[in-house]
Amino acid sequence: MWVKNYYGFVWSCLVASFRGNARYYAWMTLLTVITLVGLNAYAKQLVYGLHVTGMSDHVSWGVYIANFTYLVGIAAAAAMLVIPAYVYRDSDMRDVAIFGELLAVAAIVMCLLFVVVDMGRPDRLWHVMPLIGRLNWPQSMLSWDVIVLGVYLLINMHVCGYVLYSRYQGREPSRWLYLPFIFVSIGWAISIHTVTAFLYVGLGGRPFWNSAILGPRFIASAFAAGPAFIVLTFQLIRRFSGYKISDSVLFTLRRIIQVTMLINMFLLGCEVFKEFYTDSLHVASARYLYFGLHGHEGLVPWIWAAVAMNTVSTLLLVSHRSRQIVYLNLACVLAIVGIWIEKGMGLIVPAFVPTPLGQVIEYTPSVNETLVCVGIWAFGFLLYTLMLKSAVPILTGERTSDRNGV
Amino acid sequence: MADLITTRQTADGPDMNRRDFLKKTPVAVAWVAALAGALSPLRNLGDTISAEEFLQSHYKELSPDDMKRVLARITDEVEREYRVRPHLRDVTPMDGVQFAMALNLTRCIGCRKCVHACVEENNQSRSPEIQYIRVLEMPQGTMDMERGNHDYDVEQVPRDGHFYMPVQCQQCENPPCVKVCPVEATWQEPDGIVAVDYNWCIGCRYCEAACPYWARRFNFSKPELPAEDVNPDMAYLSNRPRPKGVVEKCTFCLQRTREGRYPACLEVCPTGSRVFGNVLDPDSSISYILKNKRVFVLKEELGTRPRFYYFFDS
Numbered sequence: 001m002w003v004k005n006y007y008g009f010v011w012s013c014l015v016a017s018f019r020g021n022a023r024y025y026a027w028m029t030l031l032t033v034i035t036l037v038g039l040n041a042y043a044k045q046l047v048y049g050l051h052v053t054g055m056s057d058h059v060s061w062g063v064y065i066a067n068f069t070y071l072v073g074i075a076a077a078a079a080m081l082v083i084p085a086y087v088y089r090d091s092d093m094r095d096v097a098i099f100g101e102l103l104a105v106a107a108i109v110m111c112l113l114f115v116v117v118d119m120g121r122p123d124r125l126w127h128v129m130p131l132i133g134r135l136n137w138p139q140s141m142l143s144w145d146v147i148v149l150g151v152y153l154l155i156n157m158h159v160c161g162y163v164l165y166s167r168y169q170g171r172e173p174s175r176w177l178y179l180p181f182i183f184v185s186i187g188w189a190i191s192i193h194t195v196t197a198f199l200y201v202g203l204g205g206r207p208f209w210n211s212a213i214l215g216p217r218f219i220a221s222a223f224a225a226g227p228a229f230i231v232l233t234f235q236l237i238r239r240f241s242g243y244k245i246s247d248s249v250l251f252t253l254r255r256i257i258q259v260t261m262l263i264n265m266f267l268l269g270c271e272v273f274k275e276f277y278t279d280s281l282h283v284a285s286a287r288y289l290y291f292g293l294h295g296h297e298g299l300v301p302w303i304w305a306a307v308a309m310n311t312v313s314t315l316l317l318v319s320h321r322s323r324q325i326v327y328l329n330l331a332c333v334l335a336i337v338g339i340w341i342e343k344g345m346g347l348i349v350p351a352f353v354p355t356p357l358g359q360v361i362e363y364t365p366s367v368n369e370t371l372v373c374v375g376i377w378a379f380g381f382l383l384y385t386l387m388l389k390s391a392v393p394i395l396t397g398e399r400t401s402d403r404n405g406v
Numbered sequence: 407m408a409d410l411i412t413t414r415q416t417a418d419g420p421d422m423n424r425r426d427f428l429k430k431t432p433v434a435v436a437w438v439a440a441l442a443g444a445l446s447p448l449r450n451l452g453d454t455i456s457a458e459e460f461l462q463s464h465y466k467e468l469s470p471d472d473m474k475r476v477l478a479r480i481t482d483e484v485e486r487e488y489r490v491r492p493h494l495r496d497v498t499p500m501d502g503v504q505f506a507m508a509l510n511l512t513r514c515i516g517c518r519k520c521v522h523a524c525v526e527e528n529n530q531s532r533s534p535e536i537q538y539i540r541v542l543e544m545p546q547g548t549m550d551m552e553r554g555n556h557d558y559d560v561e562q563v564p565r566d567g568h569f570y571m572p573v574q575c576q577q578c579e580n581p582p583c584v585k586v587c588p589v590e591a592t593w594q595e596p597d598g599i600v601a602v603d604y605n606w607c608i609g610c611r612y613c614e615a616a617c618p619y620w621a622r623r624f625n626f627s628k629p630e631l632p633a634e635d636v637n638p639d640m641a642y643l644s645n646r647p648r649p650k651g652v653v654e655k656c657t658f659c660l661q662r663t664r665e666g667r668y669p670a671c672l673e674v675c676p677t678g679s680r681v682f683g684n685v686l687d688p689d690s691s692i693s694y695i696l697k698n699k700r701v702f703v704l705k706e707e708l709g710t711r712p713r714f715y716y717f718f719d720s
Binding site: 032033036037039040043044046047048049050051053055056057058060061115118119120121122123124125127128133134135136139140141142143146199202203204205206281284351352354355356357358359 | 437440441443444445446447448450451452455460464467540542550551552553554556573582585586587588589590591606607608609610611612614615616617618619620622623624625626627628649650651652653705708709710
């Protein structure tokens with residue numbers, strides 16, 4: 001019986017997400033077109049191989065893996081809404097926590113896409129599937145990542161799906177069917193980003209990554225960039241959907257970002273100190289990143305831009321200024337971009353420069369590779385918009401099974 | 407603004423009437439056309455993967471019969487593509503054998519003959535050329551590879567004040583590449599050789615990131631191997647032609663060494679710098695070197711325990 005009801009619910013969500021006014025259609029058309037451009041670039045990559053990217057045997061991971069790493073952090077940041085909502089019982093937060101969980105779903109889907117486009121043999125994806133493939137668990141950190149990301153996606157899909165379905169049916173969700181998952185998801189959010197950090201940390205041949213502080217840095221930067229992203233998203237949601245999100249939610253998030261940005265800057269400082277004060281041969285990658293190595297300086301302007309953005313953002317966040325929404329937004333934009341550079345390109349690429357045999361070969365993403373990335377981002381936004389479009393009327397009680405019985 | 411997300415209540419409900427249908431059809435057709443356009447490069451995808459290849463199991467899960475079928479299929483594929491009937495077989499390790507190699511840095515003159523002999527033996531892509539051996543020209547007085555020259559002019563060797571250090575897969579006893587592979591597409595064989603199943607590798611390149619010796623190569627594009635250059639003496643786990651999108655590496659020429667021959671790099675070396683053999687045989691030349699020379703391994707602090715040793719002769 002409930003299968004039929006649930007099917008009706010999913011169908012009504014689909015129908016709802018295809019209806020909207022001109023502005024909605026324009027936005028969705030734009031995203032779809034960009035997604036198709038990315039798909040076209042990926043089709044070319046499938047035909048000619050990863051040769052069409054800027055990667056090489058020297059720098060064998062690039063902007064795909066950088067985006068993957070960043071987005072695991074965005075997905076984990078849903079916990080920053082869930083903790084105040086359910087641990088500290090902040091009722092304003094509780095009303096919006098679901099938007100964070102939906103964001104986590106979209107972000108994990110984007111993560112999976114970034115991993116798939118990085119694969120030389122996407123046709124063999126089934127080799128990574130537990131049970132049907134041959135997962136090298138518990139040896140490989142990538143096998144752990146497959147499991148924790150998959151489970152995190154399922155947890156969030158369950159929580160969102162169940163809560164929305166109950167509301168759609170016009171009844172309160174049963175606590176036992178979602179609260180335990182909410183609490184598991186908090187620990188799980190930490191685990192997805194820790195495991196992703198361990199992917200890199202565990203490699204003795206890459207001294208730039210082989211640092212115990214990388215895990216904590218990942219968590220701190222994720223819990224800064226993620227909530228910053230959510231602050232901006234919430235303002236868009238309340239502007240365009242009319243769903244009430246109070247300023248108090250934004251300022252709770254501001255307090256979180258204040259602390260996480262400070263911790264992130266502190267940990268980055270610790271890393272920089274260890275590298276440059278020790279001044280062993282292992283400093284080469286960090287030197288390449290911050291000052292350039294043997295005349296190769298590709299990442300230098302980027303990392304200093306990131307340092308400047310993160311510093312300004314932190315200063316804004318700790319000052320009274322950011323109690324004004326405009327300055328809070330500025331701080332958030334700076335944190336989002338600064339951390340994307342610092343932990344995307346600034347973290348992945350330098351570990352490959354110099355190579356383990358001491359060669360300095362730089363990496364620049366190709367146009368095709370960039371289009372694939374932009375396409376995946378557009379697809380992520382598309383997915384998130386579709387989910388919000390179906391969820392908001394259910395949360396406001398405008399759309400229920402009685403009133404929209406499909 | 408609020409109207410953006412509220413559901414439009416249509417009189418006719420979800421059932422599409424004719425007018426709606428006429429209005430919506432061109433839009434749907436346009437989107438389908440756009441999707442087809444986006445996917446159009448796939449027309450050049452070339453050979454599609456057969457169901458048999460797609461569903462092929464991991465090397466270690468293939469029964470002898472499965473292996474026979476797989477070898478027959480690949481033999482046909484190679485013949486079709488290169489017009490050469492290969493002698494393709496699954497060469498298995500010998501009992502009581504553990505391979506190792508040692509390299510005499512006093513003798514090596516950096517002529518790169520090993521680099522090219524390796525490419526010819528192992529059917530690597532010629533364009534771009536994939537090489538398993540990288541020779542570093544090192545200034546005397548340092549072991550810091552960052553000070554090594556990878557692009558030295560081979561006409562000028564050996565240059566005064568320099569020594570030459572060829573680096574290839576170190577066939578580690580504790581291989582980081584094997585540990586990180588998410589699908590066990592690479593593993594250590596009983597004779598110590600680290601092998602790759604090119605039909606199981608998913609091309610994630612985690613092993614490339616993990617290798618401290620830069621010994622792994624990825625086929626970023628379809629390997630280009632002219633038919634006249636094909637070495638028809640092939641093994642499943644080593645020098646058969648590789649597909650696009652998988653990782654490959656030095657296998658100590660297992661198609662030769664497991665049948666009692668020397669690796670190509672050793673055979674071609676004009677200075678006799680390379681020593682290869684079974685460390686379990688106390689009378690082998692490799693055992694002699696390990697016992698009598700002051701050998702060292704690269705990056706010993708990483709705990710990878712290479713089976714590839716270096717030494718300077720007095």
